[in-house]
Amino acid sequence: MAPNKKLVVISIVLIASLSAAFLYVVLGTQAESFEIFEEFDETYIYIDEQGDATCQSIAQLPPSKLSDVMKSVVIQVGTSVFEQLYSESIKSTWANYGLEAENTTCTITGLTAEENFKITWTWKIPDIARRKDNHWTISFDWVDNQSIAQDAIATLNSAWTISRNISQNAHYYVYTKTTVVLPENAENVSSPHIGNSYMDEYGGGSYGETSFYTEQIGGRTAIVENGLTLFSAESEITLTTEQLLENLLFHTIDYDGAFPTDNWTFIGSIGRLRLDLKYGRELDEQYSIFIGQSGYSLSPAQLLYYTADAVVTLDGGGQFSISQPTVSVTGPSSENGDIGTFWGSLSKTEYVSLAQQVRDNIVPTGVAPGVIITPRGQIRFRDALLTFVRVLSTYEDNGALPDSIILAPSPSAQLSWGDTSVPANYAYFLLPDTYVITDTSGVNEVLGNVYQPDYDNREYADALFDWAHTNITYTLITTPPTSEWVLTNGQGQCRDYANVCLALLRTDGMPAKRMGGWIVLTGEWSPPAGLEPFMKGTTPDGRTIASHAWNQVYIPDEGWTFADATWGYFENVPYEIYQQQEQTWMSALAAYESAYGAL
Numbered sequence: 001m002a003p004n005k006k007l008v009v010i011s012i013v014l015i016a017s018l019s020a021a022f023l024y025v026v027l028g029t030q031a032e033s034f035e036i037f038e039e040f041d042e043t044y045i046y047i048d049e050q051g052d053a054t055c056q057s058i059a060q061l062p063p064s065k066l067s068d069v070m071k072s073v074v075i076q077v078g079t080s081v082f083e084q085l086y087s088e089s090i091k092s093t094w095a096n097y098g099l100e101a102e103n104t105t106c107t108i109t110g111l112t113a114e115e116n117f118k119i120t121w122t123w124k125i126p127d128i129a130r131r132k133d134n135h136w137t138i139s140f141d142w143v144d145n146q147s148i149a150q151d152a153i154a155t156l157n158s159a160w161t162i163s164r165n166i167s168q169n170a171h172y173y174v175y176t177k178t179t180v181v182l183p184e185n186a187e188n189v190s191s192p193h194i195g196n197s198y199m200d201e202y203g204g205g206s207y208g209e210t211s212f213y214t215e216q217i218g219g220r221t222a223i224v225e226n227g228l229t230l231f232s233a234e235s236e237i238t239l240t241t242e243q244l245l246e247n248l249l250f251h252t253i254d255y256d257g258a259f260p261t262d263n264w265t266f267i268g269s270i271g272r273l274r275l276d277l278k279y280g281r282e283l284d285e286q287y288s289i290f291i292g293q294s295g296y297s298l299s300p301a302q303l304l305y306y307t308a309d310a311v312v313t314l315d316g317g318g319q320f321s322i323s324q325p326t327v328s329v330t331g332p333s334s335e336n337g338d339i340g341t342f343w344g345s346l347s348k349t350e351y352v353s354l355a356q357q358v359r360d361n362i363v364p365t366g367v368a369p370g371v372i373i374t375p376r377g378q379i380r381f382r383d384a385l386l387t388f389v390r391v392l393s394t395y396e397d398n399g400a401l402p403d404s405i406i407l408a409p410s411p412s413a414q415l416s417w418g419d420t421s422v423p424a425n426y427a428y429f430l431l432p433d434t435y436v437i438t439d440t441s442g443v444n445e446v447l448g449n450v451y452q453p454d455y456d457n458r459e460y461a462d463a464l465f466d467w468a469h470t471n472i473t474y475t476l477i478t479t480p481p482t483s484e485w486v487l488t489n490g491q492g493q494c495r496d497y498a499n500v501c502l503a504l505l506r507t508d509g510m511p512a513k514r515m516g517g518w519i520v521l522t523g524e525w526s527p528p529a530g531l532e533p534f535m536k537g538t539t540p541d542g543r544t545i546a547s548h549a550w551n552q553v554y555i556p557d558e559g560w561t562f563a564d565a566t567w568g569y570f571e572n573v574p575y576e577i578y579q580q581q582e583q584t585w586m587s588a589l590a591a592y593e594s595a596y597g598a599l
Contacts, residue, residue: 037066037163037172045180049260051129051136054122055101057090060110061117069166071111076478079108084434084594090121092590098143098279099125100598127271132288133295134256138180141250143279144425147584149244154517154581156202157237161518161545161579164233165537176227181220186255189214189221193251203238206231212251223253235540264290266322267310267392273303274393277386278599279586280412280425291322300385301331301368304358307388311355314392314401315348329362332370332381339415340509341377342427345404346387350375352401355388374407382410390599408599411585420556422511425585429511429554433591435499437484438507446487447508457510458555461563462570464504465551468497469568494549497565501551511554513588517580518545545578552582 043057061067074082083106094101101123110118129136142148163172182189197211208229215222231237269290276283286297298306305327310320346354354374361369372384379387387405394402409415411425432438450463475491483503486492492500498514505512518537521544537545550564563570593599 035065035167035170037064037167037170038062039066039172039174041174041176043176043178045125045128045178047129047138047180047182047186049183049185049257051127051131051260053125053128055125057121059119063114063116065166066163066170066172067117068113070117071113074108074117075111078479079111081479083108086119086121088434088590088594090123091594092584092587094123094125095279095586095590096142096144096148097140098275098281099128100275100278101125102598127275130272131290134258136186136255136257138253139250140252142248143281144584144586145245145248146241148586149241149248151581151584151587153239153241153244154579156206156239157579158517158581160204160206160231160233160237161537163231164540168233168538170233172231172233174227174229174231176225176229178225178227179215179217179222180224180253181217181222182253182255183257184220185257186221187257189223189253189255191223191251191253193249194223198249201239204232204235206237221255225251259290264292265396266291266306266320267396270303270307270389270392273300274386274389277382277389277410278408280410282412283382289322296322296325298325299329299331300382301329302327304368304381304385304388305329305362307385307392308355308359308362311352311388311391311401312359314395315352327362328366330367332368335370335380335382335413336378337371337380337383337409337415337424338378339409339417339422339424339427341374341379342383342407342409343430344376345406346374346376347404348401351387351391351405354384355391358384358388376407378416379407379409380413380415382412383407386410406599411589417556422554422556426511426554428585428588428592429513429583430506430509431588431592432503432506432595433588434595435480435482436502436506436591437482438503440484440487440503442484442487443503443507446504458558458561460508461505461510461553461555461561464508465501465563465565465570466568468500468504468565472497472500472565474566494566498549498551501553501563501565505551505553513552513560514549514583515552515580516549517547518578519548520544520576520578521546522575539578543578 039059039061041057041059044055046054048054061070087104087106090104090106091101102125104121104123107120108118109120110116129138159172163170191212193212194214195212197209200208202208208227210225210227213224215224266289270287273287283300286299287303289296289298302325306322306325313320354372358369358372368381370381372379372381387407390408391401391405394405409424409427411428413424414421415424415427437443446464446467450467451460452463455463471490472486473491474493476493477491477496481492481496483496483499486496486500487503502512502514539545548566550562550566552560553563555561561571562573567574589599
């Protein structure tokens with residue numbers, strides 16, 4: 001596959017988000033003649049001498065039946081809801097590449113009939129370029145190929161389904177242009193795809209094209225990626241996750257550049273380490289650390305010592321620096337932590353004491369600990385390193401150590417859940433978000449009322465889904481409510497049943513995902529009068545499909561289990577799923593950070 005996978009996920013978010021987040025779609029009447037839908041997306045990424053980026057993106061839909069649908073839904077649901085949704089989508093997209101989208105803004109305009117429907121985003125990305133010696137590298141590669149590939153295919157299918165539902169004989173063209181503008185001092189610029197063009201067949205007449213070239217913008221070298229994606233409504237997309245994974249081709253940019261004009265500090269130069277830990281990348285054997293105009297290479301084990309020492313020193317009012325690294329530290333032979341330890345807070349006193357404990361334990365042995373005991377429970381080497389790096393990052397931003405810090409795991413390798421080992425990224429399916437409010441009095445009251453001492457995890461999860469099915473009355477609500485509102489008012493649609501179950505399960509410590517997509521209807525069903533166009537569609541072979549939301553819950557020793565509180569089913573899927581899109585841990589993290597701020 002060509003490298004336009006990166007742009008596909010960004011460009012089709014305009015209509016795919018309707019299905020993925022709100023789980024209904026507006027259907028137009030079937031057209032009598034061939035129709036063209038067009039979307040124009042343009043993104044600029046300006047890299048500064050520090051390796052950080054300032055970004056802007058504009059997506060536009062000219063007047064058409066497609067833009068009419070978008071305008072209608074945004075007006076009904078609320079502009080602010082969609083602006084938050086699209087800001088979250090930017091965070092999620094860049095999290096796929098192990099990068100943070102900060103200070104995101106989103107503005108929706110053009111809601112009258114004669115205007116282009118227009119969305120404008122701005123955001124910043126720290127440490128997008130990695131420096132080693134005099135060389136910089138920007139890599140657009142995924143942090144979790146399997147999960148993101150599945151999500152990319154689901155997003156393609158969602159966009160195809162929605163465009164087909166609006167008009168069954170439409171061609172939907174998405175034109176994209178992404179321009180990466182390098183710093184003024186960039187020299188010897190190279191990228192493996194410059195001067196090349198690629199084409200990907202998605203099946204059913206749908207395809208993607210991408211080309212790369214360079215140009216000069218304000219005296220600065222820019223790498224430009226032009227893309228075109230066509231969704232043909234006549235036939236289904238046949239591209240599989242396996243085919244995508246077999247042919248992944250990622251985009252990298254390399255350039256030489258002088259040392260940043262501002263002198264870097266130890267704390268200011270560990271940004272890439274923080275991102276690698278935060279997004280679960282395999283850690284480098286050595287990290288380039290810059291202090292003033294001097295550079296050093298330190299291993300992750302050495303960095304555990306020096307970050308712990310920095311936390312203790314700064315807490316004591318001292319100024320931390322390294323004139324020459326002298327401490328040799330070996331990494332642990334193994335490490336272990338408990339999934340139940342995370343998402344609680346450590347006070348300043350507690351994390352400083354933890355840093356002192358780690359630092360002082362390393363000195364006599366020269367070995368970094370693989371198991372570290374905190375007041376909240378057991379964490380691994382990489383989790384402790386992430387904690388100290390996050391503390392120092394906050395210090396760098398605010399000039400003071402934080403009063404407390406949330407314990408977050410690095411989403412790589414394994415954590416323990418009793419006698420079971422689970423992927424560490426499953427912990428991110430315990431987080432709250434804008435619509436899933438955990439650990440409230442209402443949630444804990446339900447948990448207490450439903451729990452029985454003889455329940456195992458599966459029986460307890462089943463009972464919670466049954467409670468939601470019994471105690472929530474199905475009601476169509478246009479603007480998405482929070483899970484807490486649904487608990488209080490006892491009503492909602494499939495999306496809201498799913499969010500309530502997420503709030504219950506995640507509060508109890510059971511990882512759970514938000515699922516959405518289209519299911520095949522086997523019997524007669526009619527939505528309430530006037531709402532049918534929002535709820536149903538037809539496949540090319542004539543089957544009727546309806547948008548729907550449900551969950552998956554993780555049961556130790558059993559795996560991810562289907563659950564549908566709306567219809568009251570657990571484990572066994574009672575209907576055919578035509579298309580589905582499951583929440584990734586990266587999107588769960590982005591949803592949390594959109595609501596509560598960056599971790």
